[in-house]
Amino acid sequence: MSASQQTASKSPKWRRRPEHRPQQIIEAALEVFGECGLAKARLQDIAARAGVSKGTIYLYFPNKEELFREVVRQTAVAAIESGERTVSEGGSPSEQLYGAMRGYWAFVSSPIFNTLHRLVLGELHQFPDLARFYAEEVTARGLKLLSGIIRRGTEAGEFRDVDPMVAARMLVALTVMNAIWSDEHTGVPLLCHKKHEEVFREVAQFYLHSLSTSTGACEQADGAPAVSFFPFHNE
Amino acid sequence: MSASQQTASKSPKWRRRPEHRPQQIIEAALEVFGECGLAKARLQDIAARAGVSKGTIYLYFPNKEELFREVVRQTAVAAIESGERTVSEGGSPSEQLYGAMRGYWAFVSSPIFNTLHRLVLGELHQFPDLARFYAEEVTARGLKLLSGIIRRGTEAGEFRDVDPMVAARMLVALTVMNAIWSDEHTGVPLLCHKKHEEVFREVAQFYLHSLSTSTGACEQADGAPAVSFFPFHNE
DNA sequence: ACTATCTTACTGACCGGTCAGTTACTACTT
DNA sequence: AAGTAGTAACTGACCGGTCAGTAAGATAGT
Numbered sequence: 001m002s003a004s005q006q007t008a009s010k011s012p013k014w015r016r017r018p019e020h021r022p023q024q025i026i027e028a029a030l031e032v033f034g035e036c037g038l039a040k041a042r043l044q045d046i047a048a049r050a051g052v053s054k055g056t057i058y059l060y061f062p063n064k065e066e067l068f069r070e071v072v073r074q075t076a077v078a079a080i081e082s083g084e085r086t087v088s089e090g091g092s093p094s095e096q097l098y099g100a101m102r103g104y105w106a107f108v109s110s111p112i113f114n115t116l117h118r119l120v121l122g123e124l125h126q127f128p129d130l131a132r133f134y135a136e137e138v139t140a141r142g143l144k145l146l147s148g149i150i151r152r153g154t155e156a157g158e159f160r161d162v163d164p165m166v167a168a169r170m171l172v173a174l175t176v177m178n179a180i181w182s183d184e185h186t187g188v189p190l191l192c193h194k195k196h197e198e199v200f201r202e203v204a205q206f207y208l209h210s211l212s213t214s215t216g217a218c219e220q221a222d223g224a225p226a227v228s229f230f231p232f233h234n235e
Numbered sequence: 236m237s238a239s240q241q242t243a244s245k246s247p248k249w250r251r252r253p254e255h256r257p258q259q260i261i262e263a264a265l266e267v268f269g270e271c272g273l274a275k276a277r278l279q280d281i282a283a284r285a286g287v288s289k290g291t292i293y294l295y296f297p298n299k300e301e302l303f304r305e306v307v308r309q310t311a312v313a314a315i316e317s318g319e320r321t322v323s324e325g326g327s328p329s330e331q332l333y334g335a336m337r338g339y340w341a342f343v344s345s346p347i348f349n350t351l352h353r354l355v356l357g358e359l360h361q362f363p364d365l366a367r368f369y370a371e372e373v374t375a376r377g378l379k380l381l382s383g384i385i386r387r388g389t390e391a392g393e394f395r396d397v398d399p400m401v402a403a404r405m406l407v408a409l410t411v412m413n414a415i416w417s418d419e420h421t422g423v424p425l426l427c428h429k430k431h432e433e434v435f436r437e438v439a440q441f442y443l444h445s446l447s448t449s450t451g452a453c454e455q456a457d458g459a460p461a462v463s464f465f466p467f468h469n470e
Numbered sequence: 471a472c473t474a475t476c477t478t479a480c481t482g483a484c485c486g487g488t489c490a491g492t493t494a495c496t497a498c499t500t
Numbered sequence: 501a502a503g504t505a506g507t508a509a510c511t512g513a514c515c516g517g518t519c520a521g522t523a524a525g526a527t528a529g530t
Binding site for chain 1: 509
């Protein structure tokens with residue numbers, strides 16, 4: 001009895017947790033953004049999910065847009081930086097490309113990035129500043145990373161002579177769209193019955209076939225694709 | 236004084252045009268949806284563009300959502316049916332595929348289908364019934380059309396032996412994403428500086444290279460791609 | 471004069487952002 | 501150890517603006 005009263009008095013309605021608040025709010029924001037969309041997400045709901053009040057959000061983030069920016073920084077930008085680090089570790093262009101494709105696929109297969117892609121493709125046009133931020137910090141940087149690998153591959157004769165920027169863009173297109181279709185929460189879950197791994201192999205096969213050299217393809221007498229230097233047999 | 240009144244009475248501010256209003260409003264909505272997206276488009280602006288007042292819209296459409304539905308009905312299904320008709324007119328698989336790609340590109344390059352894609356990718360998961368309708372009437376029907384062409388092409392030996400459904404999906408992925416990036420109103424207008432025609436050629440080149448037979452590629456002694464049977468030189 | 475058609479002015483709900491006030495916690499004093 | 505002054509963290513009612521939808525009245529056409 002007295003213990004419960006003490007407990008009651010010892011358990012306040014809220015606690016001061018200034019170190020944890022930003023992360024709590026960011027995680028809640030990611031959830032609510034994913035469920036409701038960027039424009040429709042209410043700060044009220046994000047606050048409730050984070051276990052704080054609406055006003056508290058404004059103690060840590062100047063506005064809704066900056067909150068979204070921080071979500072992007074902690075997810076997409078971090079992933080790209082990870083990719084840049086991996087590439088700098090060396091390897092042949094073919095190996096690097098395959099590694100980048102794998103990493104990219106893992107990246108877009110996660111629920112977080114499905115949410116992010118939905119927001120970017122579906123709503124970001126309503127927020128020009130955010131669109132520019134995303135274009136520079138994520139899209140351009142990602143394309144630069146991929147096109148760099150492809151350029152080295154064409155120079156080394158491992159890929160056919162293709163515009164690296166175009167080829168990088170095509171890879172992003174294939175990866176993003178197939179990832180979206182693979183997500184069961186998407187509007188049109190075309191591929192939710194397929195295993196993620198299977199879809200990746202379809203994408204990789206198709207993409208690498210377009211990147212393969214014509215002569216390389218001909219050297220295969222047994223009908224194996226010219227992309228056989230990629231370790232599909234290991235998957 | 237009386238003269239001005241007479242003038243006013245002789246040049247009415249508006250005319251009764253009950254037969255024309257729905258189409259006027261739909262066309263205005265198409266423009267505004269295309270420019271602003273669905274959520275940000277204001278009925279006020281649509282009304283102004285149609286040359287009527289906001290209240291008039293509600294004489295012909297129960298609400299904003301139904302107005303958008305009507306826009307979709309007049310465009311998406313019609314375009315697919317047009318494609319089906321074209322294919323039924325005959326031609327070699329290669330010719331049919333190229334024609335379908337051209338038609339599809341024109342289709343997704345229009346502002347209204349950019350809007351449509353944004354809605355489908357970004358918001359449709361909140362409207363399950365509408366999502367199902369779109370998946371069946373647009374996505375599945377479109378994929379069936381494309382994969383049928385590709386299947387006939389592989390059977391005829393014009394394309395390499397590829398899963399027609401996978402290849403059709405990849406074509407949709409490349410087309411849709413590049414169209415989105417080409418739209419200047421999109422969140423990430425990666426390609427708004429490029430001519431639509433140039434982007435289409437990049438997509439077509441890349442896609443058809445992946446579809447080309449290895450032997451076909453080798454028959455080209457001068458380095459021209461195996462897809463040269465497509466009329467790129469005419470564009 | 472009559473009515474279908476259209477306009478203007480309005481309502482009410484919604485939500486991002488603000489801020490005056492409250493609470494949890496800290497540190498100083500005795 | 502216990503009170504007390506001070507501060508950082510947090511709350512939630514409120515403001516201002518927006519906009520879908522409504523309704524009362526004006527106007528064109530018959």
